[in-house]
Amino acid sequence: MKIAVAGTGYVGLVTGVVFAELGNEVICVDIDPAKVDAINKGQSPIYEPGLDELLQRNLEEERLIATTDLAQATRDCEVIFICVGTPPTETGEPDLKYVDAAAATIGRALNGYKIIVNKSTVPIGTGDRVRRIIEQHRAEPHDFDVVSNPEFLREGSAVADTLNPDRIVIGADNPRAAMKIVELYAPLERPMLITNLATAEIIKYASNTFLALKISFINAIADLCERTGADVVQTAKAMGYDPRIGQAFLQAGLGFGGSCFPKDVQAFVHTVQRYGLDPTLFEQILVINDARPKQFVARIRERLGELSGRTIALLGLAFKPNTDDIREARSLEIIRFLLQEGATVRAYDPVAMPRVQAIYPQITYCRNAYEAAENADALALITEWNEFRQLNFERIRNAMRQPNLFDGRNLYDPQRMRKLGFYYYGVGRAADNSDDKTML
Ligand SMILES: NC(=O)c1ccc[n+]([C@@H]2O[C@H](COP(=O)([O-])OP(=O)(O)OC[C@H]3O[C@@H](n4cnc5c(N)ncnc54)[C@H](O)[C@@H]3O)[C@@H](O)[C@H]2O)c1
Incomplete structure (x- = not known):
């Protein structure tokens, strides 16, 4: 054809x-x-x-x-x-x-x-x-x-x-x-x-809105876990074993970005309104998602105090792994908040750095995760690229000014990171830093 x-x-x-x-x-x-x-x-x-x-x-x-x-x-x-x-x-x-x-x-x-x-x-x-x-x-x-x-x-x-x-x-x-x-x-x-035409058009929006709903749902549960000492990773895992729920899209973290979910959910809200229906359920997906980057930066601030004069290293900038797409990437919001508060930002991403550089020329772009970690007061994982799974964390810790690890995607094992000498924060994870000897 x-x-x-x-x-x-x-x-x-x-x-x-x-x-x-x-x-x-x-x-x-x-x-x-x-x-x-x-x-x-x-x-x-x-x-x-x-x-x-x-x-x-x-x-x-x-x-x-x-x-x-x-x-x-x-x-x-x-x-x-x-x-x-x-x-x-x-x-x-x-x-x-x-x-x-x-x-x-x-x-x-x-x-x-x-x-x-x-x-x-x-x-x-x-x-x-x-x-x-x-x-x-x-x-x-x-x-x-x-x-x-x-x-x-x-x-x-x-x-x-x-x-x-x-x-x-x-x-x-x-x-x-x-x-x-x-x-x-x-x-x-x-x-x-x-x-028919209308059904096909609805299928796309209904599918994306449902996936976004799952992400915001588990992030709302993550907030409750943080308040109560529960662990969202175990909660999601147990929920996901129920085949009616499933494991997919139940990872708590920094929420969704990209060119589709934020825009499609917004568009769906408008459509629902246009047809005289109540969009509250769909609006809340965005409310919960929009709060994630600010809340993450607040966790860093709670740990470091003033962010002014502090150096924060970011791992991953793309809106998700295996892409250079940065549209609505969580990294952009996080960088904006960090710069607003006077922090110095160092960053590394395997492919998305040139695109972010066009927006934020004032931050330091590094050749790898180790270079990003140099003299940092905190290391924040933003995008869970595969290469970040197997880093040499002793080398990372030694390169940092203070070993503070903020895991925005719950990629790492909290126990292991704490044993390696890090203060570890994961989204919605039990905050057991009781044997914390890293506080400066
Ligand atoms: N990116 C995704 O993951 C994804 C997934 C499913 C659906 N979609 C949807 O598919 C559509 C396209 O998304 P994308 O990410 O590929 O967009 P994109 O921005 O990457 O690409 C769109 C391209 O269209 C070109 N263009 C604009 N007007 C044109 C015209 N009149 N003639 C020829 N080319 C023209 C632009 O120059 C651009 O290269 C969007 O509606 C998006 O919501 C995207």
Whole structure:
């Protein structure tokens, strides 16, 4: 099949590359010429494990090409995926300007029957909006269908998720269009659900909101654990053995960031309100999440006293491991609070440092965790990259001015860290520093 993919971000590029890998001819389109150039040279503009290799193979075998010309790509293909960004506006509602612009270009270029597949995360009713825009812009009355095909990939494992999705949701009001998209995905041999447009649009928001709810739920339990001397890691583990609850997304910590959960929950709140329903349940997910970075910095302050003149080392800046994405990353808020209070910040992240440097040039970026720890009064784990699991903590402790460890992701064993001579704080973990001899 000949496919155009508008938008070459995390969703669009991975989708395009995977469809090419399945043997389709794919035209990847972006309005950013730098991204298009990089892709045509075999360099992915984003970091995703396995993506460069797949991209290069499909370029070499001439199944994939990138361009800035969406109109030409529309004329050349029967199926056009819209994978452009839908960032939040100031009110928290998704900004649909990129979707609208792509739809208008597709409409103007319509030269025969096309299926326009919306993969961007968009509010309920956007499928109809895209249909109206195309109708308004098409020069001749060519037939077309709009399909909603929400994306569930996770950054950091986007290629693997796209090759092996849990489920494929295809929302279409016309069965003919739905069957064409079923055909496209058939080689993956994964469960497919065919729904109407509105259902597919709700499935995406309901799924992300539920996952965010699990995270905020366990963080609310973590707060109670801290007050009562209970341990949230054991609590979550015991809860998770119940198959109706499950272990996934029950890790207490700094909460969620990234380009999806915060924006999608906000958008869902707006949608629920727009339809005259009570959004309180969904609003609380954000209230709990928003409080996490401030609360974490407060724990550091409680330990160190004034933060002014103190040096804090941060391990991990990306919003989660295996990505260079820093959108809504907890690190950004934490750095903001630390700088506001006069602390000196040193940081290390395996891939996300250049992006943070563009926002915070005034902090020190280090070559590894050990360099970050040098002369620090506290070390704070922000993103649980795998390489932070097996650090030489004796070396870290010796490098620090004071051995204070703030584990924002509950990655480490508190007993072990205390035995190694650290004051250890984990989110919602029993604060047993009774044999603490590190207080200066
Ligand atoms: N990132 C994720 O993990 C993820 C997962 C599931 C769903 N989503 C959703 O998918 C959508 C895209 O997310 P992303 O993270 O890939 O975004 P992104 O910001 O990484 O990429 C979007 C790309 O679209 C390009 N673009 C904008 N207007 C265009 C146009 N008219 N024609 C061609 N290209 C255009 C931009 O230049 C950019 O490269 C969003 O709605 C997002 O919510 C994202």
